[in-house]
Amino acid sequence: MDFNALCTQNWSRHFSIWIEDIQVVCHPVVTAPFGLQVNLLRKARSLSRYTAVVVVLLFSLHCTRPQATPVASFPDVPAAEEPSDHADAKVYTETGEASWYGGDDGFAGRATANGETFDPRELTCAHRTLPFGAKIEVRNLDTGKRAVLRVNDRGPFIRGRMLDVSERAAKELGMHGRGTSRVRITSVDTKGKPAPIDPATLLGDAYTVQVAALSDPANIARISKELQSAVGPVNLVEARTQGGVTVKRVRVGSYATQDEAQKASDLISKLFRDRGLEPFITREN
Incomplete structure (x- = not known):
């Protein structure tokens, strides 16, 4: 019978024959140094059977294990960074001084520039140029607090001011007691993520x-x-x-x-x- 090196059964069969040959040739009893008759080869023969089983089992597992597929290595990709001021030129950003209105100043209940009735309890704001309905995220650079507001009014018409927010917005931004704070605004979508302003709203x-x-x-x-x-x-x-x-x-x-x-x-x-x-x-x- 031809010997096939890739067949685990052939390896097992030839290994058993080899062990039997050793047992037949080396069957004589060996005399121990201290007069004790010890049949070492007989014990070796007994142990070899178990050894053969273990070797054949390990060899079978190795031969039948699927080959590992090399995995291509790729360079490390840096983690995504927070959008910067210039990450997307269409995303509107502006930094400046913000104030708030709607307390005891008499604006509550009056008409805003877009025709709504001003309600200080709403998250709204006044900006000089942003289109009505635009949503902006306002971040208070003094406190780190944020709020998403909707533009529904014009202003502030005071030198050095960029934004007027409602009383509720002022509380959420942590500027109610201070009156003014330095803020950064970013145009966002309905989910509050940075997004360009719809060009259609800039017309007319x-x-x-x-x-x-x-x-x-x-x-x-x-x-x-x-x-x-x-x-x-x-x-x-x-x-x-x-x-x-x-x-x-x-x-x-x-x-x-x-x-x-x-x-x-x-x-x-x-x-x-x-x-x-x-x-x-x-x-x-």
Whole structure:
């Protein structure tokens, strides 16, 4: 019979024959040094049978075990990082000073810029240019607290302020007792994840440049005349301040894009630098 090295049964059979040959040749009894007759080979023969079984079993397991498939190695991939300010240019981010309104300032129950009734208990906010209905995550850089708010109003119309949040939002952000805080805003989707602002919502509401909010009729007439002569048409919008004072917001121009409005704002800043005016861009509505 031919010997097949890949067949475990052949190995087992030949191993048993080899053991039997050893037992036949080495059958004589060996005399021990101290006169004790010990049949060592007979004991070896007895033990060899068990050894053969173990060896054959191990060999069978080794031969029948499936071959391991090499696994390709890949370089380490760094963990995903939190989106930065420039991770996606379409995601709107802005950092600045935020205040809140809706306490005893008389704004509760009044109409917001988008026509809703302002409710300080809602998570809403006022921004100068973001479209109505846009959702933003506001992170208080002083406390680390966050809240997702919906834009439904325009403002704040105070120098140095970027955002006005409702009273409830102020409490969630940890700025209710302080009045103002430095915040960072990021445009988000309905699930609160960073997302671009829908371009369709940016259409149909022109930009304008607000130069001042004045209450004295003489000052309003004078600055309006100068602005119209130097820059373009002036629009006056009546409003009430937190103190209940009625003012006229003096605004210049109507621009389709924010870039156009920015050019007009820069021109006004240059021409009226000595007057202490600080124009800023907002929406007409």
